[in-house]
Amino acid sequence: MDDARVIESSWREPQRFAVLFDRHAPHIHRYLARRVGRQVADDLVGETFLAAFARRDRYDLAYTDARPWLYGIATNLAGQHHRDEARQHRIRQATAAEPAVPGHAEQVAADVTAQAMRTLLGTALAALPAADRDVLLLIAWEQLTYQEVSRALAIPVGTVQSRLHRARTKVRQVLAGTDAGATYEELTTNE
Amino acid sequence: MNEMELLRELAQQTPLPAPAELDAARARLLAAITTDPATYATALAEVTIGQPDPPAGQLRPPAPVLSAAKFMYGGAISSAALLIAALPFIGATHGKVLGHPLTPTLTITLGAVAGLALIGLWLWMARATSQGKNWARILSTVLFALATLELLSALEGIGKDGVVQALFAGLTWLSGLAAVWMLWRPASSAFFKSAKAARSRPPSQIPGP
Numbered sequence: 001m002d003d004a005r006v007i008e009s010s011w012r013e014p015q016r017f018a019v020l021f022d023r024h025a026p027h028i029h030r031y032l033a034r035r036v037g038r039q040v041a042d043d044l045v046g047e048t049f050l051a052a053f054a055r056r057d058r059y060d061l062a063y064t065d066a067r068p069w070l071y072g073i074a075t076n077l078a079g080q081h082h083r084d085e086a087r088q089h090r091i092r093q094a095t096a097a098e099p100a101v102p103g104h105a106e107q108v109a110a111d112v113t114a115q116a117m118r119t120l121l122g123t124a125l126a127a128l129p130a131a132d133r134d135v136l137l138l139i140a141w142e143q144l145t146y147q148e149v150s151r152a153l154a155i156p157v158g159t160v161q162s163r164l165h166r167a168r169t170k171v172r173q174v175l176a177g178t179d180a181g182a183t184y185e186e187l188t189t190n191e
Numbered sequence: 192m193n194e195m196e197l198l199r200e201l202a203q204q205t206p207l208p209a210p211a212e213l214d215a216a217r218a219r220l221l222a223a224i225t226t227d228p229a230t231y232a233t234a235l236a237e238v239t240i241g242q243p244d245p246p247a248g249q250l251r252p253p254a255p256v257l258s259a260a261k262f263m264y265g266g267a268i269s270s271a272a273l274l275i276a277a278l279p280f281i282g283a284t285h286g287k288v289l290g291h292p293l294t295p296t297l298t299i300t301l302g303a304v305a306g307l308a309l310i311g312l313w314l315w316m317a318r319a320t321s322q323g324k325n326w327a328r329i330l331s332t333v334l335f336a337l338a339t340l341e342l343l344s345a346l347e348g349i350g351k352d353g354v355v356q357a358l359f360a361g362l363t364w365l366s367g368l369a370a371v372w373m374l375w376r377p378a379s380s381a382f383f384k385s386a387k388a389a390r391s392r393p394p395s396q397i398p399g400p
Contacts, residue, residue: 011378050223057253140198141198175194
């Protein structure tokens with residue numbers, strides 16, 4: 001049974017909505033964890049599904065996949081959270097490295113490089129306008145299509161494309177303009 | 192490797208949450224589900240298994256249908272106000288029926304009857320749509336379309352004395368618009384479909400013990 005049918009059946013049998021939770025909550029949680037950190041994600045994933053449940057009677061059944069709808073709600077909640085918290089700090093925290101595990105020299109070097117890139121990307125993402133960042137992350141992290149992002153954020157596909165282009169350009173500029181830019185240059189020349 | 196691939200690669204280092212991490216969120220959702228009005232209807236259906244299904248008219252309408260009914264009751268009130276505001280002017284109009292001029296008393300009587308019929312129509316549609324009757328939804332929509340045309344023609348000939356009437360007429364039309372909008376929401380369509388299925392279900396299909 002696709003998502004639209006699950007939502008339709010939940011209009012008369014609300015407990016059916018739990019199927020949607022079991023199906024998508026892990027991925028929505030991971031998306032939120034990347035954006036706001038795991039601790040806050042625990043709260044926001046609950047709020048995402050509560051909001052979706054409350055608005056289920058307005059869901060357009062023409063869309064069989066509910067993921068863009070859920071990502072849209074999650075993105076709005078993450079945006080509200082960012083307005084309450086210091087945005088840059090949170091993004092750095094969300095992209096912060098796990099504690100390094102002792103290993104051989106190559107592994108340690110790889111970890112250091114990955115850590116440098118995380119910090120760089122965190123800085124680059126923090127510098128983006130929220131609207132551009134939402135588009136970039138939904139496409140890069142969640143691998144939504146332009147049409148799905150358009151649905152999630154309620155913006156035209158053309159706007160998705162222009163925001164993505166702008167975000168990518170800015171990320172490239174930020175990465176290239178830092179001391180660690182050499183690492184980025186090295187990586188990008190290995191394409 | 193470009194910045195998109197780099198982002199994806201770093202993102203992959205964030206694992207999916209363990210099931211236990213989602214327990215609190217799931218519990219919150221289940222609590223909301225338990226307190227949802229539609230759950231009461233489902234629970235009632237479960238404990239009454241073995242008894243005949245309730246008639247279609249007793250199905251609990253979803254929120255948009257209830258809202259539509261409220262707008263219709265609002266439309267009835269607005270129509271009543273419009274009738275009261277218009278009565279003093281009705282007698283001054285020079286109506287004709289089949290070429291014969293009407294007396295002021297007859298004109299007022301006919302105007303009042305038409306106004307009361309309109310109010311009755313609002314109340315009838317509100318009741319019928321709440322009971323899941325799809326014909327009432329269709330008729331309401333047709334009546335709204337006719338009311339829109341009538342309002343447009345009435346507004347063209349309105350004078351300074353008719354400002355109050357125009358205000359009430361506008362309010363009545365807005366009530367109709369809101370009601371029709373609510374009647375065609377996806378949840379409303381599902382309700383009308385369920386009600387139709389319940390009405391057409393033969394007695395042999397009523398679940399037994």
